[in-house]
Amino acid sequence: MDLGTSIRMAVDNGKIVFGSDKTRKLSLSGKPKLVVVSNNCPAEARQDIEHFCKLAKITVYTFPGSSVELGTTCGKPFIISAFAVMDFGNSDLAELVKTK
Numbered sequence: 001m002d003l004g005t006s007i008r009m010a011v012d013n014g015k016i017v018f019g020s021d022k023t024r025k026l027s028l029s030g031k032p033k034l035v036v037v038s039n040n041c042p043a044e045a046r047q048d049i050e051h052f053c054k055l056a057k058i059t060v061y062t063f064p065g066s067s068v069e070l071g072t073t074c075g076k077p078f079i080i081s082a083f084a085v086m087d088f089g090n091s092d093l094a095e096l097v098k099t100k
Helices: 003-013 020-029 043-056 067-073 094-099
Strands: 015-018 034-038 059-063 082-087
Touching: 003 067, 015 020, 020 034, 020 043, 020 082, 034 043, 034 067, 034 094, 043 059, 043 082, 059 067, 059 094
Parallel strands: 034 059
Antiparallel strands: 015 082, 034 082
């Protein structure tokens, strides 16, 4: 699985919600299928997201690059610290949920 291609496919074909604040709120609801955070996501936001995801049994995947690289991978002209995958679309990001 090519992570960059899979993320881009999910962005193009699936349903993704960008932003650490929105991801944090969605994690409380338990609706996301997967949450992705950059490796330089602010500590407080990361802790909240990971805590809420643990309670809701949502897999959290740490992207091996910075928020700038994650934004570029998603094809967006801004930084992305975290995003929630609501629907995988045609991507194979579901494999990340199975491996954790």
